Amino acid sequence: MLDQNNELIAIRNLYKVFGRKPEQAMTKVKAGVGKDELLAEHDHTLGLKDINLTINKGEIFVIMGLSGSGKSTLIRHFNRLIDPTEGQILVDGVDVMSLGKKDLEQFRRHKMSMVFQRFGLMPHRSVIENVSYGLAVQGVKKKERLEKAAQWLETVGLKGYEEQYPSQLSGGQQQRVGLARALCTDAEILLMDEAFSALDPLIRSEMQDQLIELQDKLHKTIVFITHDLDEALRLGDRIAILKDGELVQVGKPEEILLQPATDYVEAFVKDVNRARALTVETVMQPPVSRITATTIGEALEQMKKLPEDYGYYVNDDGYQGVVLRETLEKAFAEDADAEVDASVWEPLDAISADAVLETVIPETLETEYHLPVVDEDGELQGELSRSALVEVLGDTTTSEAA
Amino acid sequence: MAEKSWLQDFPQMERGDLIAIRKTLDGAYRDFSREFGDTIEAFFDPLLTFLVWFEQLLLQTPWWLVLAVIVGLVWLASRSWKLTAGITVAMLAIGYFGMWDNTMRTLSMITVCTFMAILLGIPIGIIMARSNRAQSVITPVLDVMQTMPAFVYLIPVVMLLGIGKVPGLIAVIIYAIPPVIRLTNLGIRLVDKEVLEAATAYGASSTQRLFGVQLPLAMPTIMAGINQTIMMALAMVVIASMIGVKGLGQPVLKSITNQYFTLGLLNGLAIVALAIMFDRVSQAWAKRSQKHLGGAGHA
Numbered sequence: 001m002l003d004q005n006n007e008l009i010a011i012r013n014l015y016k017v018f019g020r021k022p023e024q025a026m027t028k029v030k031a032g033v034g035k036d037e038l039l040a041e042h043d044h045t046l047g048l049k050d051i052n053l054t055i056n057k058g059e060i061f062v063i064m065g066l067s068g069s070g071k072s073t074l075i076r077h078f079n080r081l082i083d084p085t086e087g088q089i090l091v092d093g094v095d096v097m098s099l100g101k102k103d104l105e106q107f108r109r110h111k112m113s114m115v116f117q118r119f120g121l122m123p124h125r126s127v128i129e130n131v132s133y134g135l136a137v138q139g140v141k142k143k144e145r146l147e148k149a150a151q152w153l154e155t156v157g158l159k160g161y162e163e164q165y166p167s168q169l170s171g172g173q174q175q176r177v178g179l180a181r182a183l184c185t186d187a188e189i190l191l192m193d194e195a196f197s198a199l200d201p202l203i204r205s206e207m208q209d210q211l212i213e214l215q216d217k218l219h220k221t222i223v224f225i226t227h228d229l230d231e232a233l234r235l236g237d238r239i240a241i242l243k244d245g246e247l248v249q250v251g252k253p254e255e256i257l258l259q260p261a262t263d264y265v266e267a268f269v270k271d272v273n274r275a276r277a278l279t280v281e282t283v284m285q286p287p288v289s290r291i292t293a294t295t296i297g298e299a300l301e302q303m304k305k306l307p308e309d310y311g312y313y314v315n316d317d318g319y320q321g322v323v324l325r326e327t328l329e330k331a332f333a334e335d336a337d338a339e340v341d342a343s344v345w346e347p348l349d350a351i352s353a354d355a356v357l358e359t360v361i362p363e364t365l366e367t368e369y370h371l372p373v374v375d376e377d378g379e380l381q382g383e384l385s386r387s388a389l390v391e392v393l394g395d396t397t398t399s400e401a402a
Numbered sequence: 403m404a405e406k407s408w409l410q411d412f413p414q415m416e417r418g419d420l421i422a423i424r425k426t427l428d429g430a431y432r433d434f435s436r437e438f439g440d441t442i443e444a445f446f447d448p449l450l451t452f453l454v455w456f457e458q459l460l461l462q463t464p465w466w467l468v469l470a471v472i473v474g475l476v477w478l479a480s481r482s483w484k485l486t487a488g489i490t491v492a493m494l495a496i497g498y499f500g501m502w503d504n505t506m507r508t509l510s511m512i513t514v515c516t517f518m519a520i521l522l523g524i525p526i527g528i529i530m531a532r533s534n535r536a537q538s539v540i541t542p543v544l545d546v547m548q549t550m551p552a553f554v555y556l557i558p559v560v561m562l563l564g565i566g567k568v569p570g571l572i573a574v575i576i577y578a579i580p581p582v583i584r585l586t587n588l589g590i591r592l593v594d595k596e597v598l599e600a601a602t603a604y605g606a607s608s609t610q611r612l613f614g615v616q617l618p619l620a621m622p623t624i625m626a627g628i629n630q631t632i633m634m635a636l637a638m639v640v641i642a643s644m645i646g647v648k649g650l651g652q653p654v655l656k657s658i659t660n661q662y663f664t665l666g667l668l669n670g671l672a673i674v675a676l677a678i679m680f681d682r683v684s685q686a687w688a689k690r691s692q693k694h695l696g697g698a699g700h701a
């Protein structure tokens with residue numbers, strides 16, 4: 001269960017029906033009338049059905065679905081660009097539905113900012129005026145807001161473009177302006193509606209990198225909408241999959257990939273390049289072959305309990321290298337009480353737990369040992385066997401063939 | 403069959419009834435205009451004062467100074483030597499052919515009419531853009547204003563206010579205001595939804611949205627409406643001369659009744675010259691001030 005204190009946004013029992021008389025249609029929906037039937041017989045569109053979500057502080061929460069799944073409708077409920085037919089939206093404990101006109105304006109000014117698919121920049125304002133728009137709306141003095149906007153422009157890498165107009169910039173640059181505008185208000189929550197979907201693949205991946213980089217520094221809460229599963233897997237701390245206005249599955253990227261909840265999700269994730277989407281951490285086994293003893297004798301005792309003829313030597317400074325049983329036995333014959341030192345272990349490069357599987361494939365092929373996996377501090381976290389890797393990656397090929 | 407069948411002739415109301423209706427309506431309106439004519443005239447008094455003042459200003463100022471101001475304004479607005487030179491030549495020709503005073507009268511009339519039409523038209527257009535109900539009410543009214551022969555609504559205006567500048571002004575405004583209203587409405591409705599949504603998402607109030615986003619982005623369309631309004635006001639000048647509006651229209655009217663072809667042609671050409679001046683200058687100004695809105699602009 002999620003940590004209650006960490007929860008920033010909560011959506012409860014959210015319904016949205018489009019049409020002339022949504023309330024009447026709601027009773028039909030509650031009585032179990034489906035989306036297609038509602039449209040055909042009652043001329044109402046079921047946009048969202050019984051959505052329940054919690055989004056935690058500081059995470060990138062990706063809402064993924066194909067076009068028409070209701071994802072853009074859903075994100076517009078967070079800042080009430082669209083009002084729900086029924087349901088509750090809580091942001092930081094405040095019921096957004098209870099806000100009056102003025103309070104809602106204040107809420108939008110300070111709590112959330114938004115990045116749009118087609119940028120939503122104002123063509124009659126220069127880049128810097130666009131970036132400072134949120135502050136202008138708040139009534140911040142011109143000098144102050146332009147200074148701040150200039151800083152954010154520099155952060156997104158558009159220094160020198162202040163006086164240009166949006167129409168003079170490329171798509172990628174325009175979206176950087178959109179991003180800078182969103183960051184400029186210092187809002188805690190960032191809503192990104194298919195923010196990178198209109199960009200070329202290369203620019204898109206650059207922007208994704210930039211977003212991840214910024215997020216490492218800023219720790220915003222980001223709600224990211226996309227129809228691109230690769231993008232979702234790359235950015236998302238957690239992913240929600242939306243189909244026909246209903247939530248199908250919510251979970252971490254590897255849960256979505258490895259334990260799809262329904263056939264729909266399974267079909268969705270089938271074509272994903274797992275080698276690129278999964279990290280070592282999700283595939284590695286716990287580190288069994290760990291040798292920690294200080295003397296050769298004790299080390300050989302530990303080695304005898306291991307399943308293989310080698311082990312990873314770990315001392316106070318973390319992972320050091322791989323130790324072979326053969327080497328240990330030779331050293332034991334010479335001096336059983338000698339300390340284990342660099343002459344005993346062989347260097348074997350460890351791989352990072354955060355590394356994407358694709359990047360470690362060469363290493364797994366080069367060596368016959370299981371690869372040691374370490375964290376940022378050099379501590380042994382697990383081991384990655386070639387067979388585990390093949391199993392995870394091979395799974396896709398069989399289902400593709402089928 | 404002695405009796406005429408209703409199948410052959412359209413069943414009409416009795417002549418007497420029709421006359422009674424006409425008499426009642428005309429009588430009621432006449433009573434109304436006798437009762438309130440003075441009040442309504444007093445209401446339009448400031449407008450008349452302004453109109454007379456502006457006309458006198460153009461007439462009393464030496465011609466070369468007026469010409470210099472006009473040419474200066476044309477240059478400032480258009481920044482085009484060709485256009486400025488053309489206008490100068492046209493204005494000199496107008497003066498040379500003895501139409502300077504009438505042209506000034508028409509110029510003042512058009513300027514005041516356009517000013518009033520913008521002042522009234524843009525707010526009405528904004529109201530239309532904000533409410534579908536307002537749009538559905540105002541649109542048919544505009545249709546009537548544009549298609550009803552101008553002579554028809556000259557009658558009540560003259561009955562109410564007599565012959566003179568103010569009724570002429572009202573008639574011209576009624577005729578010329580629809581484009582600016584329609585195109586303000588259209589321009590605001592055509593503003594990119596996502597840009598407007600972005601403004602809303604950043605907490606802009608409806609006033610901030612109107613003045614910060616909707617009006618600036620609708621400006622090219624609104625400018626096209628203003629342009630049309632000016633053109634229609636110029637076209638109305640001749641008709642308005644029938645109710646005593648002085649200017650280029652009166653010689654044209656005289657030419658029609660007396661079959662003076664050359665006089666008519668010269669004054670007609672002077673109206674054309676004014677029209678071209680207003681049109682080109684307003685368009686050039688609009689284009690220059692909105693060069694960023696074009697989308698694919700090149701740096």
